[in-house]
Amino acid sequence: MYDVLIIGCGITGAATAFELSKYRLRVGILERENDVADGTTKANSAILHAGYDPLPGSLMARLNVRGVALARQLCTALDVPYSPCGSLVLGFTPADRETLAELHRRGTANGVPGLALLTGDEARALEPSLSPAVTAALHAPSAAICSPWEYCLALAETAVRNGAELHLETAVTGLYPTETGWRVETSRGKLESRWVVNAAGLDAQAVHEMAAPRTFTLHPSRGQYFLLDKSEGNRVGRVIFQCPNEHGKGVLVTPTVHGNLLVGPNAEPVEGDDTATTAAGLDFVRRTALRSVPSVDFRTVIRSFAGVRAVADTGDFVIEEAAPRFLDLAGICSPGLSAAPAVGEYAAELMGQAGLPLERKADFQASRRRVRFKELPEGEKARLAAERPDYGRIICRCETVTEGEILDALRAPIPPRSVDGVKRRVGAGLGRCQGGFCGPRVVELLCRELGCSPGEIVQDRAGSWLLARETKGGKTDV
Amino acid sequence: MYDLIVIGGGPAGLAAACAAWEAGLHRVLIVERDRELGGILNQCIHNGFGLHYFKEELTGPEYAGRFVNMLRDTGVEVRLDTMVLEVGADRRVHMVGKATGYRVEEARSVLLAMGCRERTRGAISIPGTRPAGIFTAGAAQRYVNMEGWLPGERVVILGSGDIGLIMARRMTLEGAKVLACVEVMPYSGGLNRNIVQCLHDYDIPLYLSHTVTEIRGKNRVEQVVVSKVDEQRRPIPGSEMIFDCDTLLLSVGLIPENELTRQAGIAIDPRTSGAVVYENMETSLPGVFACGNVAHVHDLVDFVTAESQRAGRAAARYVLEGAGPEESALEVVSGDCVTYTVPQHIRPGRVEQGCELFFRVNRVCGPSRIAVTSGGRQLAAFRRDCLAPGEMEHITLPRALLDKADGAITIAVEEVKAG
Numbered sequence: 001m002y003d004v005l006i007i008g009c010g011i012t013g014a015a016t017a018f019e020l021s022k023y024r025l026r027v028g029i030l031e032r033e034n035d036v037a038d039g040t041t042k043a044n045s046a047i048l049h050a051g052y053d054p055l056p057g058s059l060m061a062r063l064n065v066r067g068v069a070l071a072r073q074l075c076t077a078l079d080v081p082y083s084p085c086g087s088l089v090l091g092f093t094p095a096d097r098e099t100l101a102e103l104h105r106r107g108t109a110n111g112v113p114g115l116a117l118l119t120g121d122e123a124r125a126l127e128p129s130l131s132p133a134v135t136a137a138l139h140a141p142s143a144a145i146c147s148p149w150e151y152c153l154a155l156a157e158t159a160v161r162n163g164a165e166l167h168l169e170t171a172v173t174g175l176y177p178t179e180t181g182w183r184v185e186t187s188r189g190k191l192e193s194r195w196v197v198n199a200a201g202l203d204a205q206a207v208h209e210m211a212a213p214r215t216f217t218l219h220p221s222r223g224q225y226f227l228l229d230k231s232e233g234n235r236v237g238r239v240i241f242q243c244p245n246e247h248g249k250g251v252l253v254t255p256t257v258h259g260n261l262l263v264g265p266n267a268e269p270v271e272g273d274d275t276a277t278t279a280a281g282l283d284f285v286r287r288t289a290l291r292s293v294p295s296v297d298f299r300t301v302i303r304s305f306a307g308v309r310a311v312a313d314t315g316d317f318v319i320e321e322a323a324p325r326f327l328d329l330a331g332i333c334s335p336g337l338s339a340a341p342a343v344g345e346y347a348a349e350l351m352g353q354a355g356l357p358l359e360r361k362a363d364f365q366a367s368r369r370r371v372r373f374k375e376l377p378e379g380e381k382a383r384l385a386a387e388r389p390d391y392g393r394i395i396c397r398c399e400t401v402t403e404g405e406i407l408d409a410l411r412a413p414i415p416p417r418s419v420d421g422v423k424r425r426v427g428a429g430l431g432r433c434q435g436g437f438c439g440p441r442v443v444e445l446l447c448r449e450l451g452c453s454p455g456e457i458v459q460d461r462a463g464s465w466l467l468a469r470e471t472k473g474g475k476t477d478v
Numbered sequence: 479m480y481d482l483i484v485i486g487g488g489p490a491g492l493a494a495a496c497a498a499w500e501a502g503l504h505r506v507l508i509v510e511r512d513r514e515l516g517g518i519l520n521q522c523i524h525n526g527f528g529l530h531y532f533k534e535e536l537t538g539p540e541y542a543g544r545f546v547n548m549l550r551d552t553g554v555e556v557r558l559d560t561m562v563l564e565v566g567a568d569r570r571v572h573m574v575g576k577a578t579g580y581r582v583e584e585a586r587s588v589l590l591a592m593g594c595r596e597r598t599r600g601a602i603s604i605p606g607t608r609p610a611g612i613f614t615a616g617a618a619q620r621y622v623n624m625e626g627w628l629p630g631e632r633v634v635i636l637g638s639g640d641i642g643l644i645m646a647r648r649m650t651l652e653g654a655k656v657l658a659c660v661e662v663m664p665y666s667g668g669l670n671r672n673i674v675q676c677l678h679d680y681d682i683p684l685y686l687s688h689t690v691t692e693i694r695g696k697n698r699v700e701q702v703v704v705s706k707v708d709e710q711r712r713p714i715p716g717s718e719m720i721f722d723c724d725t726l727l728l729s730v731g732l733i734p735e736n737e738l739t740r741q742a743g744i745a746i747d748p749r750t751s752g753a754v755v756y757e758n759m760e761t762s763l764p765g766v767f768a769c770g771n772v773a774h775v776h777d778l779v780d781f782v783t784a785e786s787q788r789a790g791r792a793a794a795r796y797v798l799e800g801a802g803p804e805e806s807a808l809e810v811v812s813g814d815c816v817t818y819t820v821p822q823h824i825r826p827g828r829v830e831q832g833c834e835l836f837f838r839v840n841r842v843c844g845p846s847r848i849a850v851t852s853g854g855r856q857l858a859a860f861r862r863d864c865l866a867p868g869e870m871e872h873i874t875l876p877r878a879l880l881d882k883a884d885g886a887i888t889i890a891v892e893e894v895k896a897g
Contacts, residue, residue, distance in 0.1 A: 227600070276607045279691065279713075303600035305608060378572070382580035393576040394561035397511065398737075403576070432733075434598040436617045440625050454627050459610030463697035466610050467627040468724070471652050 002028045002193035003356065005184055007172050007207055010041040011148060012332045013199035014155035015344035021162035023348070024359045028193070029156065029164060030186060032171040032203075034417045034462050035424070037152035039201045041337070042424075043225070043275065043307025045265065046148050046256055047239055049335040050087060050140035052107025052115060059317045061110045064335040067342035068142060074341055075146055078154035078368045081257035087143035087239035088123055090292055091136035096243040100138045107140065114141040127236050129293050143239055147257050148337050149424050153414065154368050155340075160413040161365055168417070169462060172200075175210040181325050182211075195325045195351055202273050202310045204318075204330035212323040218310040218331060220272060223250070223265020224281040225307070229300040229432055232261040240292050251288040253296060258427065263289045263296060265307070275306045302432055309333040319346060321354060371408060374400040395445070396438040398431025406442065410449040417450070419443060420460040443467075481797045482790075483571050483585040484508045485562045485738065488517020489779050490770025490786040491591035492545035497790030498589075499552040502798055506554045507583065509573055511561045515549070516542030517593055518616065519779065521623045524644055526671070530780035541779060565590075565742045569765060587765045587793040590739055590753065591786065594771040596641070597731040604636075606693030609700070615641040615729040619648065628652050630725025634702050635659040636690045638666040638673070640777065640868075642729020647676035649727075656682050657721050660704050662689040662711055665842045667731070667868045669777055689713065690726065699724050732775045739768065749818035750774040756807065757824045757833045758792035759785065764801050767793050774820045774836065777870050781836070788834070802828075808883050813849070813890025815839050817867070824887070826880040833875045839865045839891050846893050848873060853884030865891060 004020055006013045009031035020027045031038075048068045054060035075082035091100045100117060107115045116139045123137035124130050160166055167188065174185040181194035200207040205218040228235075239254040256262050264285045282304055289296055312318050312331025317339070322328045327350060329343055336343075352358040373381060373391055384404070385392035391404035409416055409425040416422045419429070422442050429435030429442065443457050443466065458464045481503040484491045487510030495508050514520065519527070522538030529535060532544065549556070560575030569588050574580045596614035613621075613629050619641060621627045631654050635642045638661040646656045659677055664687045666673050677684050685704065691713045692703035706717035734752040745754040745762035752773040753761040759769045769789035770782040807823040819837040848860040848871070857879050865871055875887075 226603070276694075277603075277605045279605045282603060282605060301600055301603055302598065304603045304605075378580070378582075381574065385574055385579040389576045389579070392574050392579050393559060394511065394574065397561065397735075400561075400563065432598075433595045434600060436596055436598065436614045439617055440620055443625075454625065461697055464610035465698055466629070467621060468630050468654075469628050471622055471626050471628050473626065 001180070002026050002191065004028070004195040004197060004351070005030060005182070005191060005193035006197040006199055008199040008201055008203075009036040009152070009156055009166065010039050010199065010201050011037065011152045011155070011337055011340045012201070012329050012343055013197070014152045014159065015340040016197055016199060016329065016347045017159035017164045018155040019341070019344035019348045021159040021164045022360060022364050024361055025356070027159065027164040028191065029159070029166045030170045030172055030184070031166065031168050034169050034458070035421045036156045036166070036414060037149050038461070039273065040307055040309050041148050041152045043305055044148060044223070044309065044334070044337060045252060045254065046145055046262065046337075047087070047252070047254060048144040048146055048338045050107065050115070050143040051110050051112045051335070051338070052103045052138070052140060054106070054110065054335065056106055056109035059319055060335060060339065063317065063339035063342040063346060065111050067339035068144065070341040070345070071144065071146065071338070075151065077366055078158060079370055080151045080154045081147040082144060083146075083257050084142070084144040085238050085255065086139065086141040087241060088127060089138040089241040089243060090123065090130065090134045091243055092133050092291070093135070097136045099243040100136055103138050112140060112142060115139070127238060127240065129235055129295050130240070131292060131294050133291070145239065145254060145257055151337070153425065157413045158365065158368055162361065166414060172207060172210070175207070175326070177323070195327065195356060197327045197329060197347060199329045201332070202308060204310060204328065208322055208328055208330060211326045215322065216318050216331060217313045219313065220270050220308045221311050221333070222268050222270040222274065222306050222308045224277050224285055225262060225264030225305055226282065226285060226298065226301045227303040227305070228261040228263065228296070228298070229302050230259045232297055232300050233259040235261050235296055236293060242288070242292055251285055253289050253293045258430065260302070261296070270308060273308050275308055277304050277306045281306070302434060309336070317343070319343065319350070321350065325354070327351060371405055373402045373405060395441050396428035396431065398433050399427040401426050401428040401438075403445065406445050407449070410445065415449075416446075418458045418460050418464070419446065419466065422446065479505070480507050480583060480585040481505045482507070482587045482589060482793050483583060484589045484591055485565070485571070486510065486517065486591035486593055486772070487512070487515040487556065487558070488591065488593050488770065489519055489542065489545065489782050490593065490772070491517070491589070492542070492549060493783040493786035494589050494591060494769055494790035494793070495554045496545065496548050496552060497787040498794045499554055501791045501794030503794045504553065508554060508556045509560050509562050509571070510556065510558050513559050515546050515556065515558070521616070521620050522644070523623050524648070527779050530778065531783050562738060565738050565766070567743060567763065586797045587767065589789060589793050590761070590766065590768040590772050591770050592735045592738065592772045594732040594734045594775055596728070597733055599728060602730055604690050604693055607695055609693070609695040609698050611695070611699035611725045612693065613725065613727055615639065615645045615727045618645055618727050622648055622652060628654060630654060630723075632657060632723040633725045633727060634690070634704070634721050634723045635727045635729060637661060637729035637731070638668050638684060639729035639731060640668040640672050642727055643668045643672040643676040645727055645729070646682050647680060650680050650682070656680070657723055658683050658685055658704065660685045660688045660690060662687070662707055665866060665868070669868060670866075691718070693726065699726055702726055732771065734772045734775065736772060739772070742766070747818065747822055749812065750820060754822045755820060757821050757829055759789035759821070760792060760796070765796055774818065777868065781870065781872070785834075808880065809886040810835065811886050811888040812837070813888040815841065815843065815891040816889050819889055824875070824880060826877065826883070829877045829880055831877055833877075833880065834872065835875055835889065836870055836872050837889055838867055838870055840867060842866045843891060843893050846891050849890050849892065850875065850879070850887060851890070852882070852887045855884065857882055857887070
């Protein structure tokens with residue numbers, strides 16, 4: 001019998017598990033995919049918004065501002081790449097200027113610190129690459145960028161280290177109320193729990209409707225992006241937004257914590273989790289971004305991708321006890337990444353008020369560290385390579401990732417089960433050659449650690465097989 | 479203190495190290511990131527290597543083996559499984575390896591021979607899903623020839639670069655079905671002999687002026703959509719063909735691997751994506767040389783060898799005779815129809831008999847005249863029956879001719895009427 005079962009291990013589920021793992025509770029996380037953070041958390045703008053966008057008084061506003069403040073300490077404690085770079089919203093027209101003033105008012109009401117309205121020249125003094133057509137800007141120094149994927153992994157890993165149980169490749173098929181709580185039927189059997197938390201992302205409406213009548217509808221919205229080479233990483237130093245206007249909304253140009261430049265997204269309604277990119281969508285992103293920063297060099301694109309976020313028709317996050325001891329954390333679209341730790345905190349508070357005993361653990365471990373060889377000073381690199389020779393072998397040339405780091409990941413509380421799982425954890429294959437050189441070596445390490453054959457290795461999700469069969473002579477012939 | 483550190487133990491590094499040794503350097507080190515010498519040749523098990531240099535037909539590993547054997551007869555040191563992390567302006571080379579840990583070695587000269595990498599899907603931004611089953615041709619070649627695994631059964635190849643063409647044949651021989659090779663340009667990017675021997679001989683259709691406009695499939699590639707393109711390379715609506723396949727191989731170009739070069743502050747030519755070099759393959763940083771695919775992408779290893787031997791000898795001369803006096807350099811300008819030249823600068827005073835000059839054209843040309851001009855005067859002209867972007871061209875400029883140059887030298891190609 002679990003005290004709480006969380007459905008979904010994206011950023012919202014992971015943040016909730018992390019929060020609950022501080023208490024003397026038996027917590028389980030059910031994740032349909034073979035890895036954490038495999039939906040919306042994996043493909044988004046990687047931005048911790050300052051919080052001037054949501055309407056004052058909304059859950060979004062409150063949890064965004066609180067979440068961003070918590071993120072700062074959390075990312076440090078959990079060794080998550082984070083950079084408090086600040087953001088600018090650009091204005092090009094008199095109408096934009098009014099929008100900026102409105103965002104400034106909202107932000108002030110929401111308690112966003114340090115907001116300032118700038119002229120075009122003041123904005124260009126901060127960011128010389130901005131278009132000469134920019135006439136005004138809103139500067140938000142408290143905006144930040146992070147690695148959303150590692151943020152989620154770090155929260156989930158820390159929860160697991162503190163006793164939470166993660167069940168991967170476990171899809172929920174039915175929820176049935178019992179006398180003590182819920183019977184949760186899954187693709188891997190039945191589980192019992194006092195509480196169920198619905199953090200199922202794009203599937204949160206379907207999960208909700210297993211437990212309660214429909215109260216909201218989710219509209220999946222797809223955004224397409226370009227990731228550019230590190231040679232473009234210094235094109236801007238801050239997150240550069242545009243005002244929402246008739247050209248669409250939300251195309252931004254931003255540095256990433258890995259040193260690349262990220263450009264996107266557009267916004268388009270899609271069915272389900274359709275993360276395909278389109279020529280038209282990518283073209284729109286390219287054209288719109290060039291309005292902000294005309295010098296972005298799109299010849300240096302190393303990857304294009306799309307993410308889908310679940311937008312609720314209520315206009316706000318849906319956070320409520322929809323049925324007895326069934327808590328929805330649904331419609332967590334932007335600024336969901338920013339709000340996540342505050343959502344987790346709020347979820348625990350709501351369950352506490354409804355009778356879940358929140359007794360703190362004395363031995364909660366609140367920190368996490370991992371080796372990032374590339375970032376170490378020379379002396380430290382030398383010491384590590386001498387101490388553990390596998391830190392001396394570079395597997396990924398483009399990102400300078402060592403065998404030691406990959407082995408660390410494979411022996412961590414939530415080890416990768418796929419080539420992309422390794423990539424997301426340590427960056428091998430993330431660089432300019434996109435895994436062309438290191439792919440076979442990562443496969444070799446996965447086979448060794450998982451005890452399987454290359455034919456069983458998947459690129460990413462279950463079913464994404466990498467290699468068809470052995471050659472005529474197989475390995476013996478080479 | 480080494481006389482020479484060679485970064486990369488592929489064909490360029492091997493030839494350069496041997497040549498430098500023969501020219502009298504005694505402390506030479508090759509640093510190789512892979513577990514064996516030979517570089518990409520080790521996975522090129524097809525034949526056709528060595529026709530120019532050895533006057534016989536070898537496989538890639540055989541060609542590499544010849545040089546590895548030559549190296550055995552020298553005192554050149556080799557560090558395998560070791561990655562160079564940084565080349566300092568002071569020629570201090572930072573490297574890390576499993577056996578030797580983190581080391582900083584100093585050298586009187588450095589030779590960059592890191593080779594190249596393949597362009598990826600991201601670089602060409604094909605719309606659609608992002609399933610497994612999309613490989614660069616070279617990565618697929620490694621899986622098949624070195625790991626013993628076939629990446630897929632039904633294959634479409636985008637791009638007609640040589641590795642893609644070679645893999646069309648290789649995968650066919652392994653029992654896979656290669657459905658098509660699709661090339662966005664109106665001509666192939668590969669050698670003509672590979673079009674004939676790898677596509678025509680196996681009835682694999684080559685679609686010129688076509689490209690992949692969409693990738694479909696959730697977890698693994700299920701289909702690719704191929705469209706005809708217009709003269710601006712824009713897809714023509716209504717021309718779509720759908721191929722049911724599980725694999726897409728990309729052979730869409732090679733990019734010299736110049737991260738170390740950039741980091742060292744060495745000038746890069748945006749046309750070659752390699753270092754700007756002088757007649758002896760010296761870069762803008764004195765005592766640092768570049769050769770092979772890291773300087774510009776070659777089609778034939780034989781030419782890599784010849785170029786690298788020159789670079790190795792030049793490095794030896796630099797160490798043994800010193801940098802020499804500052805000498806004025808002629809700029810080599812790419813004229814009509816010429817994409818790039820290597821070298822980009824020539825110091826006539828350093829040229830003994832003649833200067834080898836390599837270039838590519840930007841379109842397929844019939845009978846043509848290669849004109850070498852300077853200060854509005856023609857210095858020399860060379861005839862060719864045909865030229866193509868996929869086949870590197872090469873001329874030799876005699877020293878006497880260079881002495882007549884007045885400022886920059888321009889290399890231009892013009893088609894001439896037959897007869």
